[in-house]
Amino acid sequence: MTTTQAARTAQGYAVELRGLRKHYGEVRAVEEVDLLIGRGEVVALLGPNGAGKSTTVDILLGLTRPDAGEVRLFGDPPRRAIAGGAVGAMLQEAGLLDDVTVRETVALAAALHRAPLPVEEALRKAGVEDLGPRRAARLSGGQKQRVRFAMALVCDPALLVLDEPTAAMDVGGRRDFWRSMHAFADSGRTVIFATHYLEEAEDYADRVVLMRDGRIAADGPVAAVMAGVSGRTVRACVPGVDAEELRRLPGVVEARVRGDRAELRCADADAVVRELLARFPAARDIEVVAQGLEEAFLRLTEDSTEDPEEGRR
Ligand SMILES: Nc1ncnc2c1ncn2[C@@H]1O[C@H](COP(=O)(O)OP(=O)(O)OP(=O)(O)O)[C@@H](O)[C@H]1O
Incomplete structure (x- = not known):
């Protein structure tokens, strides 16, 4: 105890x-x-x-x-x-x-x-x-x-x-x-x-x-x-993908897509990068960034009613 x-x-x-x-x-x-x-x-x-x-x-x-x-x-x-x-x-x-x-x-x-x-x-x-x-x-x-x-x-x-x-x-x-x-x-x-x-x-x-x-x-x-929220974020250019497909990748906690740019919050960024390339060979400009404490806090406290459509785009 x-x-x-x-x-x-x-x-x-x-x-x-x-x-x-x-x-x-x-x-x-x-x-x-x-x-x-x-x-x-x-x-x-x-x-x-x-x-x-x-x-x-x-x-x-x-x-x-x-x-x-x-x-x-x-x-x-x-x-x-x-x-x-x-x-x-x-x-x-x-x-x-x-x-x-x-x-x-x-x-x-x-x-x-x-x-x-x-x-x-x-x-x-x-x-x-x-x-x-x-x-x-x-x-x-x-x-x-x-x-x-x-x-x-x-x-x-x-x-x-x-x-x-x-x-x-x-x-x-x-x-x-x-x-x-x-x-x-x-x-x-x-x-x-x-x-x-x-x-x-x-x-x-x-x-x-x-x-x-x-x-x-x-x-x-x-x-x-x-x-619990600090994980890492993978950013990549993935032509023609939609957020729902990305959200189904193992290790992805949250996915956002704007045009061809995808941002994936990951519990396991290494696994996500491997899966991303296997399933979307056209993916390019891949970056993996650590999330700071401040960012983790903002994510935890961000208004859940704000722009609810954003993640689905
Ligand atoms: N007396 C009141 N009448 C009407 N709405 C209220 C009243 N007191 C608080 N609220 C509303 O309740 C919600 C919570 O307010 P509260 O002051 O508890 O938040 P807080 O986390 O302490 O915010 P802050 O960090 O700004 O002090 C807010 O939307 C606020 O506008």
């Missing part, structure tokens, strides 16, 4: 989402999402704009009521877990009062909890101890994010939920933020963070949950998720 599996089964789950669904009119923001997160896991929620990450996070935190499904945090409904101080959250739109200082802001957040950390400790853990006397109105976007991080940490949570935590941060700010986050996760806490940055998921998460069109498109360690 891996450490992650052990974490999921040891003392129950930190997060259980079962059969979640949330529609806004015609928009299927979240559709049949099942997700179990063990204690101590650091999970990245990845996906393009509109994939359903924030809606999932909001449901997880009890801020949005799902149309269907069930949420448990450490076995409790979200509100009970949050009231008990088990959960800290850092959300994109959490407002800060302009005229209140950073120290007072974090103290206000601390006052909502029964057993908070000392304010100075939360400031230090979030790397904003120098900003204590500053008013929120005078902070940069990245500094505000760090203050929100301190507010999330002050209840000394077992689970930290972060929605695009580094959105307003520059490169240095992001590096410092993740250093603080790492220290937090190293103490055995559970972290779930939504991000657009593939490299953040790669560098900081044990596990990646990739959302697309409201559903979970892939779930696993980052290397395994990307290996």
